[in-house]
Amino acid sequence: MMDAAARRQLAADIDAAARLTGDFVLRSGARANEYFDKYRFEADPRLLKRVAQAMLPLVPPETEVLAGVELGGVPIATAMSLLSGWPTAFVRKQPKAYGTCLAVEGGDLSGKRVVIVEDVISTGGAVRDAKARLDDAGAITIAVICAVWRGGGPAQIEGLDLPVLPALTLDDLKAASTR
Template identity: 40%
Template structure:
């Protein structure tokens, strides 16, 4: 995923599944990272975006598995609302169930490392 980070200032991932990928990608390319929450947590900082400030930054959004890309697109919207520019969305695995089409329809660049055909799974 680091191969797609050249034009990004920050690596971000939606909470839970993509946090480890975002952290590993950020470490591999020497860039800061952020976690995008679905909802504000009362017991934490109360922020939707934890970590690096993304305002006026170019952000690579990484996600573990793309089915319809709903969660990734929500995270992209949260980042955009915070003042970030999304460089692209990169998925570790594309399940080929609409993620690519939905990401592109939302005006973002889509990349996947592998898809279900590569893995020979249905």
């Protein structure tokens, strides 16, 4: 686990890399003068490595496979795999329409204990969808790990009876922000 100072520094660095100011249209259609671009911290190899290192201690020891959720969970799961040696699977939003036509890539997951890896979770909709695809692939999902929990209150996803283990929370980012 990260000590408090390392946690504050990682939160500050993620916030500095990902919080943008300008004129943005949000998914809801509303306009905002600030936007959190999660791909900014995933695209920086030094910051991505630190995020992966912060998430690794959260992985339950019985884990057999890390499953990155398309798109943001894939680079983090890959970085975690490189650092730990755990194999990785990739969960698509939709099965690909050619070749193997799979929704879950990376080998047979039947009966394997899998941890879902995501970058930022607000409501958990993508994680619920990924869990359903992993179930269809025969995986046994045991936990969800994310870089940043942006949902309010304790980290839990409605409709999923799984532990949600965040490296950081929205409150961590707010507390570390210099803006």
